[in-house]
Amino acid sequence: xxxxxxxxxxxxxxxxxxxxxxxxxxxxxxxxxxxxxxxxxxxxxxxxxxxxxxxxxxxxxxxxxxxxxxxxxxxxxxxxxxxxxxxxxxxxxxxxxxxxxxxxxxxxxxxxxxxxxxxxxxxxxxxxxxxxxxxxxxxxxxxxxxxxxxxxxxxxxxxxxxxxxxxxxxxxxxxxxxxxxxxxxxxxxxxxxxxxxxxxxxxxxxxxxxxxxxxxxxxxxxxxxxxxxxxxxxxxxxxxxxxxxxxx
Amino acid sequence: xxxxxxxxxxxxxxxxxxxxxxxxxxxxxxxxxxxxxxxxxxxxxxxxxxxxxxxxxxxxxxxxxxxxxxxxxxxxxxxxxxxxxxxxxxxxxxxxxxxxxxxxxxxxxxxxxxxxxxxxxxxxxxxxxxxxxxxxxxxxxxxxxxxxxxxxxxxxxxxxxxxxxxxxxxxxxxxxxxxxxxxxxxxxxxxxxxxxxxxxxxxxxxxxxxxxxxxxxxxxxxxxxxxxxxxxxxxxxxxxxxxxx
Numbered sequence: 001x002x003x004x005x006x007x008x009x010x011x012x013x014x015x016x017x018x019x020x021x022x023x024x025x026x027x028x029x030x031x032x033x034x035x036x037x038x039x040x041x042x043x044x045x046x047x048x049x050x051x052x053x054x055x056x057x058x059x060x061x062x063x064x065x066x067x068x069x070x071x072x073x074x075x076x077x078x079x080x081x082x083x084x085x086x087x088x089x090x091x092x093x094x095x096x097x098x099x100x101x102x103x104x105x106x107x108x109x110x111x112x113x114x115x116x117x118x119x120x121x122x123x124x125x126x127x128x129x130x131x132x133x134x135x136x137x138x139x140x141x142x143x144x145x146x147x148x149x150x151x152x153x154x155x156x157x158x159x160x161x162x163x164x165x166x167x168x169x170x171x172x173x174x175x176x177x178x179x180x181x182x183x184x185x186x187x188x189x190x191x192x193x194x195x196x197x198x199x200x201x202x203x204x205x206x207x208x209x210x211x212x213x214x215x216x217x218x219x220x221x222x223x224x225x226x227x228x229x230x231x232x233x234x235x236x237x238x239x240x241x242x243x244x245x246x247x248x
Numbered sequence: 249x250x251x252x253x254x255x256x257x258x259x260x261x262x263x264x265x266x267x268x269x270x271x272x273x274x275x276x277x278x279x280x281x282x283x284x285x286x287x288x289x290x291x292x293x294x295x296x297x298x299x300x301x302x303x304x305x306x307x308x309x310x311x312x313x314x315x316x317x318x319x320x321x322x323x324x325x326x327x328x329x330x331x332x333x334x335x336x337x338x339x340x341x342x343x344x345x346x347x348x349x350x351x352x353x354x355x356x357x358x359x360x361x362x363x364x365x366x367x368x369x370x371x372x373x374x375x376x377x378x379x380x381x382x383x384x385x386x387x388x389x390x391x392x393x394x395x396x397x398x399x400x401x402x403x404x405x406x407x408x409x410x411x412x413x414x415x416x417x418x419x420x421x422x423x424x425x426x427x428x429x430x431x432x433x434x435x436x437x438x439x440x441x442x443x444x445x446x447x448x449x450x451x452x453x454x455x456x457x458x459x460x461x462x463x464x465x466x467x468x469x470x471x472x473x474x475x476x477x478x479x480x481x482x483x484x485x486x487x488x489x490x491x492x493x
Contacts, residue, residue, distance in 0.1 A: 146329070146331065146333050147333060147335065149299075149304055149329075149333075150327065150329065150333040152304055153302050153303075153304055153325055153327035153400075154325070154326075154327065154347040154390075154394070155324075155325070156346070156347065160346065164335060164338065164346055165335065168335070168337040246336055246337040246338075246374045246376065247336070247376065
């Protein structure tokens with residue numbers, strides 16, 4: 001990305017803040033605090049340690065359920081992509097799970113397994129696993145048979161075939177599943193926290209909602225969005241570029 | 249050195265009861281260091297035959313036996329496909345090193361083949377950054393690097409522009425002069441077969457069988473002379489017309 005693009009994007013954000021600020025000044029209503037009060041609250045919460053306490057609780061849930069969802073989803077997805085029988089057997093389940101609303105899974109999980117940390121993680125993962133399965137199944141289905149033939153005619157070992165032929169073909173699908181996974185999971189995590197946890201960003205949002213404190217809601221939302229954007233730009237996007245480097 | 253016997257090979261198509269026979273009564277004997285060309289109309293089952301010979305396809309009636317005691321498994325096979333089939337995520341050097349069991353010990357070998365194919369300057373390039381002619385040269389280098397006891401080539405120079413194809417044929421002849429290798433070469437281009445092969449076998453339309461064979465009477469040097477090749481070609485063409493009337 002070149003410099004002018006940065007400038008344009010930066011000025012667009014500044015413009016948004018400006019519009020927000022002016023509207024807030026003109027309207028003079030506690031339901032729309034100006035950006036400065038939001039920043040002030042973020043600063044306060046940061047100093048008191050509250051912000052980090054809740055952010056880290058949420059991030060940890062995102063991380064653990066993300067790893068679980070990617071692992072289980074990839075295994076099932078690849079199995080379904082490679083074996084027709086498995087695919088035919090599991091496909092109806094997949095369609096059911098794809099269509100259950102996240103909220104239903106979360107409520108049922110809390111009702112059946114209690115308001116515990118493990119239940120929360122499990123409920124989040126269950127919501128994401130079907131999407132991972134769909135993507136990875138597609139990847140496993142499109143494995144190029146030409147490369148397989150090449151590998152067998154040159155008598156390559158199973159280890160070489162896995163590392164140099166199968167995995168590189170699945171990697172782009174894994175990257176897609178991971179990115180859309182993070183995006184989905186961090187939204188679901190907030191709902192899970194709102195309904196049955198005593199810490200985390202979702203819990204704080206619930207609290208501020210009951211107090212009708214819009215400044216608090218915005219402070220916590222923006223802090224968390226900022227962290228997710230940082231992860232996206234500094235971790236996921238560079239990783240994806242690296243994976244796709246050979247496409248020249 | 250190699251005795252190929254395929255009594256029958258058929259495919260059962262989905263939706264149809266009767267299996268479709270693609271190869272019948274094929275018997276080919278191959279001598280050590282010999283270069284044979286299989287010529288036949290497209291779609292006659294040439295690629296299927298190659299897959300049987302290379303052991304990729306084991307579902308057929310007949311047998312493939314190696315005379316010098318080598319079994320199907322221990323025979324080192326070099327395969328050059330119609331498309332180069334280089335792995336796009338590996339660079340050129342790694343693509344060639346991949347097929348070796350111990351690439352570190354054979355660096356000199358890789359380097360000399362890269363030099364012979366004119367690719368020394370491109371070892372860190374990925375296949376997508378190379379021209380199709382260069383990719384095919386790399387596929388050639390990959391097949392030779394394992395010092396194959398049998399080299400199978402499935403229309404390796406098809407769909408190339410004439411100068412590139414001619415250049416690659418020259419290159420193949422050059423490498424073969426240095427490293428004498430037994431080769432099975434499939435093509436539908438009789439001129440190409442005449443220029444390269446010691447012996448040409450003609451396959452019929454599907455179900456394919458061998459309907460004729462002819463030795464090519466050219467020395468290695470003569471193969472680079474257009475007039476000598478053309479003289480032989482005229483002869484083979486007459487036979488070809490007679491066979492496929």
